[in-house]
Structures are given as structure tokens and as C-alpha cells.
Amino acid sequence: MQHLQLIGLTKRFGAVTAVDNLSLEIERGQFVTLLGPSGCGKTTVLRMIAGLETPDEGRIVVGGKDITFTPANRRGFGLVFQNYALFPHLTVMENVAFGLRARGESRDTIEREVKRALELVRLSGFEQRKPSQLSGGQQQRVALARALAARPEILLLDEPLSNLDAQLREETRAEILRLQKDSGITAIYVTHDQAEAFALSDRIAIMNRGRFEQIGTPAEIYARPANPFVARFLGNINVLPGTVKAVEEGRAQVDVGFARLWSRLDPAHPAQLGQAVQVCIHPENVEVTGADGPNATLVEVDIVQFHGVTTNVRFQAGEQYLHAVVLSRSNAAALRRGERVYVGVRPENVLLLPASA
Amino acid sequence: MAMSKGQPVVEPALGQAGSAPVPAERTGRWARALLVFPVGMLIVFFVVPLIMLVVVSFYRNIPGAGWEPAFTLENYVRAFSRGLYRDRLVYTLEISVLNAVLCLLAGYPFTYFLVRLASPFWRKLGLTLAIGTLWLTYVVRSYAWSVLLSATSGIGQVFAWLGLTDRPVGYAPGPVATVVGLMYVFLPFMILSLYGSLKAIDPSMEEASMNLGARPWRTFVHVVLPLSLPGAAAGAVMVFLLTMGNYVVPSILGQPAQWTMPVIITNQVMNESNVPFGAAMSVILLAVLGLLAYGTGRLVGTARVHPYAGSRVAVDGGERR
Numbered sequence: 001m002q003h004l005q006l007i008g009l010t011k012r013f014g015a016v017t018a019v020d021n022l023s024l025e026i027e028r029g030q031f032v033t034l035l036g037p038s039g040c041g042k043t044t045v046l047r048m049i050a051g052l053e054t055p056d057e058g059r060i061v062v063g064g065k066d067i068t069f070t071p072a073n074r075r076g077f078g079l080v081f082q083n084y085a086l087f088p089h090l091t092v093m094e095n096v097a098f099g100l101r102a103r104g105e106s107r108d109t110i111e112r113e114v115k116r117a118l119e120l121v122r123l124s125g126f127e128q129r130k131p132s133q134l135s136g137g138q139q140q141r142v143a144l145a146r147a148l149a150a151r152p153e154i155l156l157l158d159e160p161l162s163n164l165d166a167q168l169r170e171e172t173r174a175e176i177l178r179l180q181k182d183s184g185i186t187a188i189y190v191t192h193d194q195a196e197a198f199a200l201s202d203r204i205a206i207m208n209r210g211r212f213e214q215i216g217t218p219a220e221i222y223a224r225p226a227n228p229f230v231a232r233f234l235g236n237i238n239v240l241p242g243t244v245k246a247v248e249e250g251r252a253q254v255d256v257g258f259a260r261l262w263s264r265l266d267p268a269h270p271a272q273l274g275q276a277v278q279v280c281i282h283p284e285n286v287e288v289t290g291a292d293g294p295n296a297t298l299v300e301v302d303i304v305q306f307h308g309v310t311t312n313v314r315f316q317a318g319e320q321y322l323h324a325v326v327l328s329r330s331n332a333a334a335l336r337r338g339e340r341v342y343v344g345v346r347p348e349n350v351l352l353l354p355a356s357a
Numbered sequence: 358m359a360m361s362k363g364q365p366v367v368e369p370a371l372g373q374a375g376s377a378p379v380p381a382e383r384t385g386r387w388a389r390a391l392l393v394f395p396v397g398m399l400i401v402f403f404v405v406p407l408i409m410l411v412v413v414s415f416y417r418n419i420p421g422a423g424w425e426p427a428f429t430l431e432n433y434v435r436a437f438s439r440g441l442y443r444d445r446l447v448y449t450l451e452i453s454v455l456n457a458v459l460c461l462l463a464g465y466p467f468t469y470f471l472v473r474l475a476s477p478f479w480r481k482l483g484l485t486l487a488i489g490t491l492w493l494t495y496v497v498r499s500y501a502w503s504v505l506l507s508a509t510s511g512i513g514q515v516f517a518w519l520g521l522t523d524r525p526v527g528y529a530p531g532p533v534a535t536v537v538g539l540m541y542v543f544l545p546f547m548i549l550s551l552y553g554s555l556k557a558i559d560p561s562m563e564e565a566s567m568n569l570g571a572r573p574w575r576t577f578v579h580v581v582l583p584l585s586l587p588g589a590a591a592g593a594v595m596v597f598l599l600t601m602g603n604y605v606v607p608s609i610l611g612q613p614a615q616w617t618m619p620v621i622i623t624n625q626v627m628n629e630s631n632v633p634f635g636a637a638m639s640v641i642l643l644a645v646l647g648l649l650a651y652g653t654g655r656l657v658g659t660a661r662v663h664p665y666a667g668s669r670v671a672v673d674g675g676e677r678r
Binding site for chain 2: 078
């Protein structure tokens with residue numbers, strides 16, 4: 001069931017179009033992430049949903065009701081700010097109770113709901129503290145409790161983990177996921193961190209320059225990035241410029257400079273002879289073959305980085321780098337800098353993306 | 358020359374304790390030598406006159422012939438026993454409180470909307486216009502108001518023309534002119550204090566409040582107002598203390614009924630030539646001011662423990678520059 005619909009949303013700041021004709025549908029109970037580099041307009045989208053910005057064009061529909069021009073205080077969405085925006089003059093309890101009080105709930109209800117919200121974020125006993133007496137992680141959880149206490153229809157999160165250190169970030173990420181799954185609330189999450197987006201989301205919308213580059217499940221997006229921007233944004237996926245040199249039934253050969261690679265074509269993405277493309281190869285699909293063969297090429301080991309379970313190997317391939325991720329207990333992890341080895345990629349793992357962007 | 362040579366040596370030593378490149382002994386000597394200047398200034402221009410004031414306040418006045426050294430309490434007895442001087446002190450306190458309240462009531466909405474202006478240009482222009490009146494001395498501004506509020510050529514004419522009054526009324530000198538003049542003169546201080554305070558409130562505070570369902574008025578009362586309180590308190594205290602010590606405005610725009618302590622003191626010294634009595638009243642006024650400054654300082658001080666108030670004070674100073 002559609003819960004939230006963004007229809008042709010556009011927002012301009014002066015001459016800059018921050019959000020450009022965006023449309024998105026979000027189902028009830030889904031966790032959707034807007035993922036993109038800073039300045040891509042993702043926060044502006046969130047602020048428009050929250051009612052803190054008014055779109056120049058387009059509509060926002062919630063449960064079939066147009067709320068494009070509904071004031072923020074009548075939307076009933078909980079927003080967790082990047083800087084938490086806790087009220088410094090109020091205690092933890094007063095912060096969490098703020099929304100319930102604004103709604104004129106009874107004293108009993110407020111007490112009960114505040115208790116529930118603080119239990120949810122595991123901060124019982126901190127009621128009388130001021131935000132300044134809490135650690136960053138605790139403040140973050142108060143912000144979450146405050147947003148959840150009034151039982152919002154939709155939970156909006158604006159980079160809520162960006163001010164936490166790595167360890168705490170991972171823990172809080174799990175907390176947020178648990179809270180969202182337990183309550184079944186529809187959540188929209190904004191981040192520039194693809195690991196966060198992958199870990200949390202049912203669906204991800206990747207944004208760039210005010211537009212969506214790709215919308216899909218984390219697995220879909222990772223397996224088949226729609227374009228080079230998405231592929232590059234997802235981390236160390238290899239993106240190599242190339243030219244289509246041969247097209248046969250179901251496959252094509254591309255010249256990437258240091259090698260000619262066969263790619264298995266799927267019907268949705270045909271290739272034309274002479275076409276300029278970007279070749280996308282996931283690092284886990286780069287195999288050390290030990291011998292020459294089809295789709296194999298001789299490369300030199302440049303850098304080896306141990307990461308525990310996996311080891312990252314960067315190969316120098318002609319003018320290009322080729323990134324590989326191998327299991328640390330495999331033979332490939334024992335490579336030394338300067339060694340020359342054959343690496344290969346299976347044709348089904350060579351993805352051809354349009355050269356633009 | 359010795360000063361300009363000495364400063365760079367001392368400054369880093371004071372700034373980063375422990376890592377000073379200069380031997381501690383030498384630094385200490387320099388620091389002590391440099392202290393002579395500010396301490397000397399303080400003694401010559403503040404402590405000595407104050408002691409003289411207190412000493413003279415115990416001298417005996419000889420009508421028409423100056424005073425003679427003595428140790429008498431008669432000046433203080435006179436100040437406290439005569440209803441006139443007690444009333445003047447009470448009146449001074451009253452009008453100072455009134456002025457602080459009026460400046461707060463007028464300054465708060467003005468500054469609130471000024472801070473919320475989206476364009477930095479208009480914001481800065483507004484602030485400059487608001488505090489620009491400080492470029493003129495009190496005396497000029499007070500005389501300007503005495504003309505504006507006069508029966509012959511001022512606002513009274515406009516009121517009469519509009520039919521609000523039967524004939525032109527003069528307000529200066531008088532209570533209206535005194536209040537208007539004091540407010541006009543001290544409002545910029547209130548605006549400055551409030552501006553830093555309101556400007557320092559993160560916009561996300563109001564957004565969070567709205568997001569949680571609070572209407573604009575509720576947001577104002579429960580979020581903006583409490584967060585701006587330290588600035589408002591500081592502004593009110595400043596206006597109050599400045600009004601208490603002001604001589605020019607009530608003497609130009611007031612009738613004797615509006616004369617405050619500083620005017621009475623000046624009269625005693627300049628017209629009555631009763632310097633000891635003027636000194637005694639000065640000491641009393643100073644004592645009252647000191648007590649009030651201490652008391653309100655403690656009040657504002659507690660507010661400052663607040664993490665927000667601290668940052669606000671810093672921003673406040675930054676904005677002014």
C-alpha cells in the first residue's frame with residue numbers, strides 16, 4: 001500500500017535547482033534511504049516532507065491526502081535532526097514530552113509515553129538530565145525518543161549517525177533498525193554513507209544533483225548499478241572506460257585499454273559496435289587465475305590491504321587500477337607488491353553501463 | 358618601546374602555560390613589570406578618586422565658604438532623614454526599572470523580527486540604524502527630543518492637527534519627555550544584547566518544535582523565549598544601571614519632579630556648592646548600584662551556567678565587531 005508519494009517535487013534556491021522533478025512512492029512500513037553526496041538535495045527532500053521547506057512545484061501525498069502546503073506542526077512526522085536539535089533548556093524528559101504536550105495529551109498519557117520512548121532507546125533513568133550532561137550517543141538516542149514519543153506517522157532521519165564515532169555508529173544503526181522493524185513505522189533516512197544505506201534500507205534512492213539516479217533494493221542496486229555515477233558511489237567497484245569492439249549473439253567484446261573483455265549481454269542492456277561505454281566490474285569478481293585464458297590479463301600487484309575476513313588487492317593494469325577483494329585465507333591474499341599475475345573476470349560479471357554521467 | 362618589546366615575550370608565555378620558550382623567571386619579571394601600567398591606571402583614575410569621594414563625604418560643609426576636613430555623619434543623616442532625597446532615590450530606582458521594562462518590551466519584538474530577516478544586508482542595515490543613534494551624544498539627542506516634544510514646534514502640533522488634542526500640548530520638560538528620552542537613549546543597548554542572544558539560537562530549535570506539533574506561539578513561549586532569556590536579562594540589567602547613572606536626559610527633558618539622583622547630586626555640587634553632601638549622596642548611589650549590580654550579576658550568572666548562554670555571550674561579542 002502506498003503510504004507516501006512524492007510527485008514531481010522541485011525546489012529552487014535562487015538560480016540553483018536543489019531538487020529537480022523528483023517522484024517516489026514509499027510503501028507503509030518500508031525503510032527508504034535517500035543516498036547521495038553532500039549537496040545532492042537529499043536533505044532538502046526530507047525537509048520538504050517534514051514541511052520545513054515548501055516545494056516550488058510538485059505534490060506530497062500521504063495516505064491519499066495532499067499535504068504539500070500543510071504546516072509542519074500539523075503533519076505529525078517525527079524528524080531526527082543531524083545535530084539532534086535537542087532543547088538545551090529542557091530536561092531529557094521535557095524534551096521527549098514536548099510533542100505530547102504540544103498535542104495537549106493528559107498527564108498520564110505523557111508520563112506513560114515518555115517512559116515507553118525512553119525504554120525503547122534504553123535511556124530510562126536519564127529523565128532529569130539536561131542534554132549537555134549526555135554523551136553524543138545518548139543525545140542521539142534522546143532525539144530518536146523525542147521523535148518517536150508522539151507516535152509519528154512517518155519517521156524522518158537526517159544523517160542521524162554522522163556525529164558519532166565508528167563503533168557507536170554501528171551500534172546505533174542496529175538500534176534504529178530494531179526500532180523501525182519493531183514498530184513497523186514508515187521511515188525515510190538520509191545519508192551519504194552507502195554502508196549505512198545498505199545495512200538499513202528496504203529500498204534506496206540514489207540522488208545526484210537533485211535527481212534520482214537509481215531506485216531499488218540494496219541488492220538490486222549493488223548487483224546492477226544503473227550508471228557509472230551509481231557504480232562509483234557504491235565504493236570500490238571498478239569503473240573503466242571502454243569501447244565496444246565486437247557484438248555477437250548475447251555477448252560483446254569491449255576494449256578497456258589494458259585488455260579486451262567479453263561481456264555477457266542481457267536483453268535489457270544491448271550494446272552497439274563502436275559504442276563508448278563504462279565497464280563495471282565488482283571487486284569480488286576479479287579472480288586471480290594464475291594462467292592466461294579468455295577474459296584474463298597480466299597485471300602487477302600494486303597494494304595489498306588486509307581487512308580481516310577479506311583482503312583488498314589493487315592491481316596496476318596498464319594505465320588503470322583494478323580493485324579486487326579476496327578472502328584473506330585464499331592464495332590470492334598472499335600476493336606481494338610487484339608480483340605479476342593473471343587476473344580474469346567471467347563474462348557475466350562484466351557489466352556495460354552507458355558512458356554518460 | 359620597552360612595552361612593545363616586552364609584549365611578544367610575555368604573551369605566548371601567558372597563553373600557553375608550560376610550553377613557553379622563555380625562562381619562567383624572566384617571564385615572571387616581565388609580567389610583573391607590565392602589570393604596573395594597568396594597576397597604576399586603576400589606582401590613579403579609579404581607586405584614588407573613589408577614596409577621595411568617600412573621605413569628602415564625611416567632611417563638614419561651610420555654607421558659602423567650601424568645606425573643612427572633619428569626620429561627621431551629618432551628610433548621610435541628612436540624605437536619609439529628608440524625605441526629598443529618599444524620594445529621589447526611590448524615584449530613580451522606579452524610573453530605571455520602568456525604562457528597563459519599556460526597552461525590553463520595545464526591543465524584543467523589534468530584534469526578534471530583525472534577526473529573522475532572511476537577507477543579511479537588511480539585517481545588518483537594521484542593526485546599524487538601530488544602534489546608529491549612539492553616534493550622537495546624549496546631550497544632542499536630548500535637546501532634539503526637547504524640540505520634538507515642545508508645544509510650539511513638535512509632535513504636539515501634529516496631535517492637535519490630527520484632532521487628538523484641542524490645542525498643541527508641550528511634553529518637554531516633563532514626565533513623558535523624560536521617559537521617551539531615556540528609552541530612546543538606552544534602547545540600542547537592549548537591542549544589541551538581544552540581537553546576539555536571539556541570533557545564537559539555532560534555527561533547528563524552532564524547526565524541531567514545529568516538527569513536534571507546536572504552533573508558532575507555543576514555539577515562541579517554550580523554545581525561543583527561554584533560550585533568549587539570558588540576553589534579555591543582561592540587556593535589562595544594563596539599561597537599568599545606565600539609567601540610574603544618567604544625568605543628562607532627566608536634567609534636559611525633566612522637570613524637578615523627574616530629576617534623578619545624579620541630577621540632585623550635580624545640583625548640590627554645582628549650584629549649592631555643598632560638595633560633602635554631594636559626595637555622600639554619590640556614595641549612597643554607588644552603594645545601591647553596586648549592590649544591585651552584584652545581585653543581578655549573580656542572577657544572570659546562574660543563567661549563564663546554561664551551555665547556550667555561554668556560547669551566546671561569545672557570539673554576542675562577535676556580532677558587535
